[in-house]
Amino acid sequence: MEVVELAELFLAEIVERRDFGVATELVFRVPPTFRPSPGQFVHLRCGDGGRILRRPYTVFSYGKETASVLVREAGSGSAWLRERRAGDLLDVLGPLGRGFETEDKTDSVMIAGGAGIAPFPLLSRVIRERGGGTVILWGMEYGEEFGDLPDLLAVETELRVATRDGSRGCEGTVLDLAREEGLTEDVAIYACGPRAMLLALVDSLDEAGRSSLQVSMEERMACGLGACRGCAVPEAGGSGYLTACRDGPVFRGEELDWERMRKSI
Ligand code: FES
Secondary structure (H helix, E strand, C coil), X not given: CCXXXXXEXXXXXXXXXXXXXXXXXXXXXXXXXXXXXXXXXXXXXXXCCCCCCEEEEEEEEECCCEEEEEEECCCHHHHHHHCCCXXXXXXXXXXXXXXXXXXXXXXXXXXXXXXXXXXXXXXXXXXXXXCCXXXXXXXXXXXXXXXXXXXXXHHHCEEEEEECCCCCCEECCHHHHHHHHCCCCCEEEEEECCHHHHHHHHHHCCHHHHHCEXXXXXXXXXXXXXXXXXXXXXXXXXXXXXXXXXXXXXXXXXXXXXXHHHHCC
C-alpha cells in the first residue's frame, strides 16, 4: 500500500489541549485533504531548533477541520509537545503508514495497554458506522492514570478497564479482561501497547486467534518514511525485517516473528 504519496507536510494551529492524567490530547487544524485511516500516524517535529527528529503519534481523532494526538511523556520530544498551548503551531507530516484493516467479522475486541489506547476511538467509530459490534479493553496502572478519558470514551463505545491496583474496573491486566471476554476465531482482535503485552497476548492465542489478530507496533522512529530502517521489526518466515513506519505500524499477527521479537525485549 503506497501511503507516502498521500501524506502532506503542513503547519497546524493547535486549537485545544486537554489534559488526561499522564497524557495530553492536542487538537490541531488539518487541511480538508487530511483523511487518515484508523491506525495511521502523523510525524510531529518536536522542538524549535535543536532537536531535528520527528516523533510518531497515532491519529487519536479527526473530524472535518481538526485532528488530534494523545501525547504521553516519554522523553524530551514528548515533554516539549506537552508544553504546547492553543495558538501554537505544529509541524505535521502525515498521515503515514498502514492502518488497521476492518474485518467482515461482526464482533471485534480492541486490546490496549496504556497509551496504546490511541488508535481505538477512531477504529471503533469506523466499525460502529459499518454496523459492527466492538468492545475496548484497556489496561492501565491505576485508575486516575489517564484522568477522565475512560469516562469520555465509555460514552461512545463499550469500554472495560483493568488496573494493576484495582482502583478502577477489574484488578489485574488487560489480558485478564481478554480471557474473560473469550477471544475466538470469530472475533476480530486489534491490539496496541507495550511489546511485552503483545507477546503475552500472542502466547495466549492459538493459530486461529493469531490469524484474527492485528497489532499496532509502538516503535521508535526516525525518518518515518521507510528510509533509515531504524524501526525494523522481525518478519515471519525468515531472517528479514519489516519497517514499522512504512510496512506498518499495523501488522497482521502472522506477519511478524514473535520469537525473535521476544529475544529483543
Ligand atoms: Fe526510518 Fe522507519 S523510521 S525506516
